[in-house]
Amino acid sequence: MNRPPFRCAFRSHSGAPISDPSMWLSEWSADFPKEKYPSLDHLLRAPDCLTTADFEFLGRWKDGALKGDKWRRNVASVAFVIWMQAANELPGTRIERVVVPSFLAEWSSKAYVDEFPSRTVQKGFGLARATTILHVLSGGRYSIFDSRVRRAFKRLTGAKAYDRVDWYLSSYVPFFSQVVSECAAKDIKAVDNALFVYGRKAPYFA
Secondary structure, eight states: OOOSSOOOOOBOTTSOBOSOHHHHHHHHHTTOOTTTSOOOHHHHSOGGGOOHHHHHHHHHHHTTOSSTTOSSTTOTTOOHHHHHHHHHHOTTOOGGGOOHHHHHHHHHTOEEEEEOSSOEEEEEOHHHHHHHHHHHHTTTSSOOOOHHHHHHHHHHHSSOOOOSHHHIIIIIHHHHHHHHHHTTOSOHHHHHHHHHHHTOSSOSOO
């Protein structure tokens, strides 16, 4: 298993090496789709005061259901049932009282069922969504961990990222802090945004 410090190869849109990580941060964070994923700052500022409506907004945000009629049961990419469970159970949760590994293990393992006329499909809430909740509950101290940032990790380090709670905590969290430090980032959300774009499915460079 990989452990920090990691050797990161920062590259531009063209694939050229970037010697100054802060320039990498500026270039890639600027491409973050803010229209699709508006700022969560209003949730991060007061995590102890989050309401049911705030968690519902977070679910809509994460699952791309801020617009249209996707926010309901039986939509392929929307974990509506578990998000509403979070909206009912987690308001008032204080991160100081949360045991992070067990919290992530519990919420990432939650499952729900989509019911269609010809079949039912069981699906998992997953670590990406669980870390999104943790991101907000921690006021942004823990970063979101999804398929895009796992690809970004691989492109930066050449090593594989694992979709597991233990790997997230032991390797990705320190890696993220390392990137923040190397980029001299004053806004850690910009690092989240840059990694999200850097790990897109169709990369800017080969």
